[in-house]
Each structure stands twice: as structure tokens, then as C-alpha cells.
Amino acid sequence: MKEYRLTKEGHGMLVAELDDLVKNKRKEVAERLKEAKDFGGELGENSEYEHAKNDQAFIEGRIEHINEIMSNHVIVENEEKGRVGLGSTVILKDMAEKKEKKFKIVSSIESDPEKNKISDESPVGKALLHKKIGEVVLIKTPQSSKDFKIIDIL
Secondary structure (H helix, E strand, O other): OOOEEEOHHHHHHHHHHHHHHHHHHHHHHHHHHHHHHHHOOOHHHOHHHHHHHHHHHHHHHHHHHHHHHHHOEEEOOOOOOOEOOOOOEEEEEEOOOOOEEEEEEEOOOOOEHHHOEEEOOOHHHHHHOOOEOOOEEEEEOOOOEEEEEEEEEO
16 A cells, blocks of 8 residues: 655645535535536436536545545655755755745645645655755756755755
């Protein structure tokens, strides 16, 4: 069975999401299904009923997946002081553009590039792991290769 690695923050977010899905989203979709059935007509031709059934399937699948994660997880935090690890926030300086970027290194489950949370399994995350302040790191992505200097590790 797969072991899921999470930060404390990621664990808390999954607990909150599971709570919301079980206590709120299930009830909301059940009410939508009831209303769609009460509307009458053939259920196969009722688009609201079909949408609600699809939402219900998604919610139940997500609940099942989170339960699997919760029953097989380990909380991992960076134990290498002064080095980049899971849970570290890293401030980098693009050596070519002279711009600073800030990333939080998280597990693949917690990854959210729009919020600058990058997976430790991504090309950027892998390149940064175990590095320390002051090091220049070549980060290769499918689009490019760039040098970044590690300015700070929080």
C-alpha cells in the first residue's frame, strides 16, 4: 500500500476538506438530486439530475481518496536545518532576470503551482532539495534551464 507524505499544513487542509465534503457537500448534492427528481419527467433527460449525479460521484470519489491518504500517511517536515526540504519556503533569485521568486516545497498531494506550492517531485522541487542558502542551482524544466541562487530558506 502506498504511503502518502504530507506536511502538517497539508494534513490540516485535507482534514478540513474531508469535513466539508462529508458535512456539507454530500447534503447539498443530495438536496439537488431530490429537487431534480421532484421536478418530474424522465431522469435520463433531466440535465440537472445528471449534473448532480456527476457531482455526487466526484464528491464520493474525493472522500474515498482522502480517506485512503489519511489511513496511509506520514507527516514529514524538514529536519535538515539550513537546507531545503519538505515544508521549506525558499526565496530564489533568477540569476539572468535578477527577479526573486518564492516557493514552498510540498508533497505532490499538496502541490498548487498557482499558490507557489511546488512538489518535491517536480523538476524545480528535486533541484532544490537538500541545497543551502547561497548555492546556485541549475533548474531544468521542459521549457528552459535557468540558474537560481538560494537567497533564504524559511
